Amino acid sequence: MTKSPGDMAEGERFDPAQISEFMGKYGHGGMLGISYHDHGPDWVALKMDWRADLVGDAQTQILASGPIISLMDMATSLSIWTRLGKFRPHATMDLRVDYMRPSPPGAAVIGRGECYHVSRSIGFVRGLAHNGDPADPIAHVTGTFIRTAGFGR
Amino acid sequence: MSNFLGNVAMPPYALALQIAATGQEDGLPVLRMPFRDEVLGRPGFLHGGAISGLLEIASMAALYSALAAEALEMRIKPVNVTVDFMRGGIDHDTFAVGRITRLGRTMANVEAVAWQDDRNRLIASAQMHYLLRTPKA
Numbered sequence: 001m002t003k004s005p006g007d008m009a010e011g012e013r014f015d016p017a018q019i020s021e022f023m024g025k026y027g028h029g030g031m032l033g034i035s036y037h038d039h040g041p042d043w044v045a046l047k048m049d050w051r052a053d054l055v056g057d058a059q060t061q062i063l064a065s066g067p068i069i070s071l072m073d074m075a076t077s078l079s080i081w082t083r084l085g086k087f088r089p090h091a092t093m094d095l096r097v098d099y100m101r102p103s104p105p106g107a108a109v110i111g112r113g114e115c116y117h118v119s120r121s122i123g124f125v126r127g128l129a130h131n132g133d134p135a136d137p138i139a140h141v142t143g144t145f146i147r148t149a150g151f152g153r
Numbered sequence: 154m155s156n157f158l159g160n161v162a163m164p165p166y167a168l169a170l171q172i173a174a175t176g177q178e179d180g181l182p183v184l185r186m187p188f189r190d191e192v193l194g195r196p197g198f199l200h201g202g203a204i205s206g207l208l209e210i211a212s213m214a215a216l217y218s219a220l221a222a223e224a225l226e227m228r229i230k231p232v233n234v235t236v237d238f239m240r241g242g243i244d245h246d247t248f249a250v251g252r253i254t255r256l257g258r259t260m261a262n263v264e265a266v267a268w269q270d271d272r273n274r275l276i277a278s279a280q281m282h283y284l285l286r287t288p289k290a
Contacts, residue, residue, distance in 0.1 A: 026190075026193070027190060027191070027192070027193035027194060027200060028191060028192050028193055028194055028200035028202055028203045029200070030190075030191070031169070031191040031192075032202075052165060053165045053166065053168070053169040054165070054166050054169065055164060055165045055166060056164045056165075056166050056209075057164060058162065058164060058165060063166075064164060064166035064167075064206065064209065065205075065206075065209050065231050065234060066166055066170075066202065066203070066205055066206025066207075066209050066210070067166065067202070067206070069201075069202050069205040069206070069209075069234070069236065070200060070201075070202020070203065070205070070206070071202070073200075073201045073202045073205070074202070089195075091201075091238065091241060092201040092236075092238050093237070093238060094235065094236060094237045094238065095201070095205070095235070095236050095238075096233065096234070096235040096236075097233060097234050097235075098232070098233040099231055099232060099233060102230075
């Protein structure tokens with residue numbers, strides 16, 4: 001069985017591919033069918049396929065904004081642990097999403113989250129959602145996460 | 154329970170989250186999202202994305218209701234959303250309501266709040282900007 005982030009020991013090397021796999025099978029990530037796509041030293045990319053039940057406007061068949069927020073929340077959250085190289089409990093403090101254009105019906109969405117700074121208690125993130133070409137984004141995201149345990153360590 | 158946001162049917166995504174109207178507050182629909190494994194994030198807590206989804210639907214519900222009250226038929230397009238998370242959502246039902254800050258001719262500012270057992274203890278809020286467009290004939 002794949003480990004959940006909560007099962008990880010604090011000193012264990014964080015593996016975004018393994019954790020993403022778990023997140024895509026369980027809870028809300030499982031409902032949305034989110035899967036691992038790629039990662040680098042301080043970023044993680046996840047993938048979400050278009051699905052008829054995730055549509056926000058029946059007339060246009062365009063994805064609702066909620067699934068994109070979820071995708072970006074997960075990608076940016078994972079990017080903090082990836083940058084740190086370890087799991088550290090945190091919660092989303094705020095997230096802002098700017099929508100440049102709608103995601104066309106049928107197209108998969110790639111959510112790339114990047115952690116650009118970590119302080120003792122806050123992780124600062126940004127990211128973008130696209131349909132395969134990062135130069136043609138659907139949405140830009142910025143946000144912060146707050147450490148929920150182990151302050152002052 | 155209603156499956157409509159004002160005069161507009163609940164979108165498939167809202168139905169997937171099992172969101173339904175349960176009442177009104179200041180004339181605008183109060184929505185309920187039941188707790189299920191499908192809205193779970195880290196163990197024991199609601200996923201921030203599911204809360205955001207509920208806030209988004211509550212904003213749309215408020216906006217469609219306000220447009221219907223003024224007999225306006227507009228298509229709405231989200232421009233951006235800022236979500237603040239105040240408390241972790243637990244394994245209970247979640248409620249949300251939207252409030253129109255300004256309804257202009259080309260854009261609308263909408264705020265939505267979410268809570269669980271106590272209306273005065275918000276778990277999250279969202280501010281959304283929408284573009285309003287007259288439907289093409």
